[in-house]
Amino acid sequence: MSExxxxxxxxxxxxxxxxxxxxxxxxxxxxxxLNFVRQLESVDVTGVEPTSHAFPVVNVLDDDEPSxxxxxxxxxMNAPLARNGQIEVPKVVDEA
Amino acid sequence: MSQPIYYxxxxxxxxELEEKKVSSxxxxxxxxxxxxxxxxxxxxxLHHDAHDLLAQAKRSDERRATGQALSPLDGLPIGIxxxxxxxxQPLTCASKMLENYVSPYDAGAVERLKAAGMLPWGRLNLDxxxxxxxxxxxxxxxxxNPWNLERIPGGSSGGSAAACxxxxxxxTLGSDTGGSIRQPASHCGVVGMKPTYGLVSRxxxxxxxxSLDQIGPMTRTVEDAALLLQQLVWHDRRDxxxxxxxxxxxxxxxxxxxxxxxxxxxxxxxxxxxxxxxxRKVVDNAIGFYKSQGAQMVEIxxxxxxxxxxxxxxxxxxxxxxxxxxxxxxxxxxxxxxxxDPVEIYYDSRAExxxxxxxxxxxxxxxxxxxxxxxxxxxxAQKVRSLIRxxxxxxxxxxDVILSPVTPTPAFKRGEKINNLxxxxxxxxxxxxxxxxxxxxxxxxxxxxxDGLPVGIQLIGKPLAEAELLQTAHLxxxxxxxxxxxxxx
Numbered sequence: 001m002s003e004x005x006x007x008x009x010x011x012x013x014x015x016x017x018x019x020x021x022x023x024x025x026x027x028x029x030x031x032x033x034l035n036f037v038r039q040l041e042s043v044d045v046t047g048v049e050p051t052s053h054a055f056p057v058v059n060v061l062d063d064d065e066p067s068x069x070x071x072x073x074x075x076x077m078n079a080p081l082a083r084n085g086q087i088e089v090p091k092v093v094d095e096a
Numbered sequence: 097m098s099q100p101i102y103y104x105x106x107x108x109x110x111x112e113l114e115e116k117k118v119s120s121x122x123x124x125x126x127x128x129x130x131x132x133x134x135x136x137x138x139x140x141x142l143h144h145d146a147h148d149l150l151a152q153a154k155r156s157d158e159r160r161a162t163g164q165a166l167s168p169l170d171g172l173p174i175g176i177x178x179x180x181x182x183x184x185q186p187l188t189c190a191s192k193m194l195e196n197y198v199s200p201y202d203a204g205a206v207e208r209l210k211a212a213g214m215l216p217w218g219r220l221n222l223d224x225x226x227x228x229x230x231x232x233x234x235x236x237x238x239x240x241n242p243w244n245l246e247r248i249p250g251g252s253s254g255g256s257a258a259a260c261x262x263x264x265x266x267x268t269l270g271s272d273t274g275g276s277i278r279q280p281a282s283h284c285g286v287v288g289m290k291p292t293y294g295l296v297s298r299x300x301x302x303x304x305x306x307s308l309d310q311i312g313p314m315t316r317t318v319e320d321a322a323l324l325l326q327q328l329v330w331h332d333r334r335d336x337x338x339x340x341x342x343x344x345x346x347x348x349x350x351x352x353x354x355x356x357x358x359x360x361x362x363x364x365x366x367x368x369x370x371x372x373x374x375x376r377k378v379v380d381n382a383i384g385f386y387k388s389q390g391a392q393m394v395e396i397x398x399x400x401x402x403x404x405x406x407x408x409x410x411x412x413x414x415x416x417x418x419x420x421x422x423x424x425x426x427x428x429x430x431x432x433x434x435x436x437d438p439v440e441i442y443y444d445s446r447a448e449x450x451x452x453x454x455x456x457x458x459x460x461x462x463x464x465x466x467x468x469x470x471x472x473x474x475x476x477a478q479k480v481r482s483l484i485r486x487x488x489x490x491x492x493x494x495x496d497v498i499l500s501p502v503t504p505t506p507a508f509k510r511g512e513k514i515n516n517l518x519x520x521x522x523x524x525x526x527x528x529x530x531x532x533x534x535x536x537x538x539x540x541x542x543x544x545x546x547d548g549l550p551v552g553i554q555l556i557g558k559p560l561a562e563a564e565l566l567q568t569a570h571l572x573x574x575x576x577x578x579x580x581x582x583x584x585x
C-alpha cells in the first residue's frame with residue numbers, strides 16, 4: 001500500500017475545492033496517516049468476518065403508519081435560497 | 097458547608113424542588129448568573145438564551161404548583177453539545193457550514209429529556225463536527241479547561257465537560273465516537289459515560305461516524321449519570337440501530353451489594369509505554385482501592401488493542417466522508433455566494449464551509465473508500481475491528497469490569513498538539529477500543545496530577561451492563577471526595 005496519492009482525484013471525488021497549499025499539506029499528512037495505518041497489513045485476517053456494527057440489529061420492521069411530516073416552512077427554513085416554496089439553485093439545463 | 101446552587105447535583109436539586117425549597121426559576125437564574133460570570137474565561141458556550149431558559153423554568157414551576165410535574169427531574173436545566181438538535185435552537189456543530197442553521201426538530205435524546213420536564217440550556221462548544229480531542233478545531237472559539245485556563249478541556253465534547261465542571265450547567269449531553277465524552281470528562285474532573293452502542297437514540301445527533309457515535313451524560317456524580325441514563329434509554333424507531341432494551345433501575349443499582357466478589361481486569365497493553373506518571377499514579381490508587389474492597393484484580397490482555405487507532409482512523413473518516421456528503425450547499429448549510437452552477441456550489445461551499453480537520457478527514461475517508469482501495473483499507477479495518485471486539489469478549493469471560501486510564505496524560509496546553517496530527521490522535525488510545533467494540537465505558541474523577549489537573553479513571557463494562565458499571569464507579573467515587581472539589585474561577 002505504498003502508493004502516492006492523487007490528491008486532485010480524491011478532492012474531486014469529495015467535491016472540495018482545495019488551494020495549492022492545501023493540496024501540498026493534505027497530500028503529505030495523508031501520506032503520514034496512511035503510513036501509520038499500514039500496520040494493519042501485518043495482521044492475519046484470514047476467515048475473519050468484518051464488523052460493520054458492534055451490535056448488528058437485523059430485520060427491523062416498522063408499522064406502516066402515517067405520521068406528521070415536516071411542513072413546507074420547516075423543510076425550507078434552513079435553505080440558503082428559496083422562492084415560491086422551493087429551493088432555488090442556479091440554472092442546471094442549457095436552453096435548447 | 098452548603099454548596100451554591102450551581103454546584104449542586106441533579107439528585108440534590110430534584111429533592112429540593114420536591115420539598116419546595118427552591119424553584120426552577122431560581123435554579124435557572126443561578127446558572128444564567130454563573131455562566132455570565134465565568135464564560136468570558138471558559139468559553140464553553142457557543143450560544144445561550146437566558147430569556148428562553150427562564151420561560152421554560154416558569155412553565156415548569158407552574159406544572160409543579162399544580163401537581164403536574166412530569167418527573168422528579170422536571171425544572172432542571174441541562175446543557176447540550178452543539179451537535180444535538182433542540183427544536184428552534186441553533187445547531188452549528190462548531191462549523192461555518194452550519195453557522196446559521198436552526199434545528200427544525202428535537203433529537204430523540206432531547207425529546208426524552210423534555211418529556212421528563214428538563215430544560216435544554218445553551219449550545220456547548222466542540223471540535224468541528226466532533227472531530228478532535230481538544231475543542232481547538234471549533235470554527236468559532238477555543239474552550240479553556242476551568243482548572244487551568246491555559247489547558248485544553250479535551251474534546252470533542254470539551255464545552256460540555258467544561259460547562260459542567262465550571263458550574264455553568266448541572267449536567268450536559270455529549271457524544272462519544274472515539275472518546276469524546278470520556279476524555280474531556282477526565283480532563284475537566286467530571287463523570288462522563290458512553291453507553292452501549294444503540295442504547296441511546298442517535299436520531300438528531302449530527303452524524304460523524306455512525307457505527308461508533310453514541311450520546312451520553314456528563315455529570316458531576318455517578319448518581320446523576322444514572323438518573324440521566326434512566327431517562328435517555330429508549331427504543332427510538334427513527335434510529336435503525338436503536339436497541340429495544342428494558343432498562344434496569346440504574347440508580348437503585350448503585351447501592352446494591354454484589355453477590356459475588358468483583359473481578360477487575362487490568363489490560364496490560366493499556367499500562368505500557370506512553371502512559372505518564374501522573375496518570376499511572378491515579379490509576380494505581382484506584383487499583384489499590386478496589387483491592388481494599390475485596391475485589392480480585394486480574395491481569396488481562398487485549399492483544400489487538402494497539403491496532404485500535406489505525407482501525408479507527410480508517411473507519412471514522414470513511415463514515416464521516418459519507419455522512420458529510422449531505423453538506424452540498426443546496427438544501428441547508430453554507431452556500432458559496434460566487435458559484436453559478438450546481439457543481440461549483442458543491443466545490444466552493446464545501447471549501448468555504450469546512451475547516452482543516454474536517455477537510456482532512458473527508459479527503460482521507462474518500463480515499464480509503466475509493467475504487468481499488470476499499471478492500472485494502474476499509475474492509476481490512478472492519479476485520480481487525482472484529483478481532484478487537486473478540487479480545488474484549490474473551491476478557492469478559494474472566495472479569496466483570498475493566499479498569500484503565502482514560503488518557504495517556506493530563507490535559508495539555510492549548511496549541512501544544514494542534515500541528516502534530518498523530519500525537520493528537522494518540523489522546524484516544526485507551527478510549528477508542530470501547531467504541532469499536534460498542535461497549536459501555538465511563539470516566540470517573542480519580543485524582544489530580546502534580547500540577548493540580550484532574551485525572552479520570554476509565555471503567556469498561558460488558559454490553560448493556562451499565563448498572564454494574566455505574567455501581568462499580570459509584571463505589572470508588574463515594575470513597576473519595578473529588579466530586580466536592582471545584583476549579584477556582
